[in-house]
Amino acid sequence: MKSAATMEKLVSLCKRRGFIFPGSEIYGGLANTWDYGPYGVELKNNVKRAWWKYFVQDREDMVGLDASILMNPRVWEASGHVTSFSDPLMDCKKCKERVRGDKLLEEKLGIEGVAGKSLKQISELIKTHKVPCPKCGACDFTEARSFNLMFKTYQGVIEEDAAMVYLRPETAQGIFVNFKNVQQTTRKRLPFGIGQIGKAFRNEITPGNFTFRTREFEQMEIEYFVREKEWKPRYESWKKDVEHFFEKILKISKERIRWRQHEKDELSHYSKETWDTEYKFPFGWGELSGLAYRTDFDLKQHEKFSGEKMEYLDPETNEKIIPHCIEPSFGLDRTVLVALLEAYDEDEAPTEKGGMESRVVLRFPPNIAPVKAAILPLMKKDPLGPAAREIFETLKKNFAVEYDESGSIGKRYRRHDELGTPFCFTVDFQTVDDKTVTVRDRDTMKQERIKIDEISALLLHYP
Numbered sequence: 001m002k003s004a005a006t007m008e009k010l011v012s013l014c015k016r017r018g019f020i021f022p023g024s025e026i027y028g029g030l031a032n033t034w035d036y037g038p039y040g041v042e043l044k045n046n047v048k049r050a051w052w053k054y055f056v057q058d059r060e061d062m063v064g065l066d067a068s069i070l071m072n073p074r075v076w077e078a079s080g081h082v083t084s085f086s087d088p089l090m091d092c093k094k095c096k097e098r099v100r101g102d103k104l105l106e107e108k109l110g111i112e113g114v115a116g117k118s119l120k121q122i123s124e125l126i127k128t129h130k131v132p133c134p135k136c137g138a139c140d141f142t143e144a145r146s147f148n149l150m151f152k153t154y155q156g157v158i159e160e161d162a163a164m165v166y167l168r169p170e171t172a173q174g175i176f177v178n179f180k181n182v183q184q185t186t187r188k189r190l191p192f193g194i195g196q197i198g199k200a201f202r203n204e205i206t207p208g209n210f211t212f213r214t215r216e217f218e219q220m221e222i223e224y225f226v227r228e229k230e231w232k233p234r235y236e237s238w239k240k241d242v243e244h245f246f247e248k249i250l251k252i253s254k255e256r257i258r259w260r261q262h263e264k265d266e267l268s269h270y271s272k273e274t275w276d277t278e279y280k281f282p283f284g285w286g287e288l289s290g291l292a293y294r295t296d297f298d299l300k301q302h303e304k305f306s307g308e309k310m311e312y313l314d315p316e317t318n319e320k321i322i323p324h325c326i327e328p329s330f331g332l333d334r335t336v337l338v339a340l341l342e343a344y345d346e347d348e349a350p351t352e353k354g355g356m357e358s359r360v361v362l363r364f365p366p367n368i369a370p371v372k373a374a375i376l377p378l379m380k381k382d383p384l385g386p387a388a389r390e391i392f393e394t395l396k397k398n399f400a401v402e403y404d405e406s407g408s409i410g411k412r413y414r415r416h417d418e419l420g421t422p423f424c425f426t427v428d429f430q431t432v433d434d435k436t437v438t439v440r441d442r443d444t445m446k447q448e449r450i451k452i453d454e455i456s457a458l459l460l461h462y463p
């Protein structure tokens with residue numbers, strides 16, 4: 001049976017086993033920053049690779065890109081982020097706590113789709129419903145005002161406005177400004193898309209829930225260019241591809257994923273239709289990915305602001321058109337968080353003394369497990385150590401495997417259960433005689449003997 005993870009249990013496991021640490025911890029931390037540890041980075045890289053393979057490498061209509069985080073500030077004027085990318089901010093007059101008006105309304109009143117309300121409407125709703133300050137309980141806020149979410153910094157040695165640049169709030173614009181470069185060098189014809197994985201930064205007022213909402217995060221984004229008349233069927237087919245990725249590749253349970261359409265007044269300034277996939281987190285439903293129909297808004301804006309033509313010569317009609325765009329966008333850190341939550345389980349395992357003990361196990365699908373297999377000599381001493389090491393040296397050429405000889409075999413099994421290692425291969429005295437090892441399955445805890453020669457095939461069978 002699957003036992004539900006709580007955030008508290010997961011955060012503690014992530015720290016204990018080296019998946020995710022609090023950022024700058026020895027200095028008392030920096031609010032809302034998290035560092036991926038040795039197993040976290042392997043997990044994250046595996047999720048990235050699975051995404052890249054499925055959405056970019058396996059498709060003839062997709063290519064990849066890796067654009068800069070720092071871009072010409074005019075990009076963000078063209079994209080609308082300078083004027084429209086902001087949160088409604090309010091201060092508590094009593095205790096000076098700074099809050100997001102829309103979030104306060106959502107949390108206290110359960111109003112969905114507050115994002116589209118005007119600053120004035122938000123201020124009024126807070127007053128009418130006497131929403132209290134989360135810190136001191138008073139209901140005495142300043143009027144809501146607009147707070148831009150882009151991080152600013154300065155390029156070069158002089159801190160003056162002319163040298164100001166933004167840390168990109170989305171990876172998408174790097175794709176739009178390279179549309180012509182990519183199209184001309186790859187000679188791709190519509191419909192085709194460009195995928196990119198990279199960091200983005202948003203100065204959120206109220207981040208939280210572990211790695212769910214952080215100010216620095218990683219996105220996996222696609223801009224898929226189509227002719228206007230074909231956007232709807234393409235959009236529907238992207239919905240299926242997104243579902244396939246979550247259900248078939250990351251093996252996320254169907255019951256914990258749902259689609260939610262954005263209300264008209266909740267849509268981003270560039271979008272005509274948006275559906276989010278949401279995941280049922282321990283703290284409630286939360287956005288995992290978005291699928292936006294961005295129309296020809298971005299390319300048109302860049303044509304206007306840069307003066308460069310962003311047209312595509314349609315070989316079918318010989319017409320010059322500006323393509324429309326469908327954007328499947330995924331939060332990588334959220335996807336990793338979901339992979340951890342989905343994998344988390346507790347059950348009972350036999351102890352070496354013949355009793356039972358509770359165990360924590362991460363049931364990762366093998367394709368994203370940070371360690372594919374552990375090679376464990378039953379004892380450190382000769383000839384078991386060298387025999388196990390020989391197996392490890394062979395396997396490590398093709399697989400992410402670990403050699404582990406310290407502690408009792410039971411302790412080592414527990415450790416690898418908590419790391420989500422699908423297989424443990426134990427080397428004992430019989431190994432030296434007949435070239436077999438014991439393979440232990442993480443999920444069933446069943447053990448059987450197989451030949452050393454069969455190990456690679458077993459690991460390949462569970463890619």
Ligand SMILES: [Zn+2]
Pocket residue numbers: 092093094095096097133134135136137138
């Ligand atoms: Zn207050």
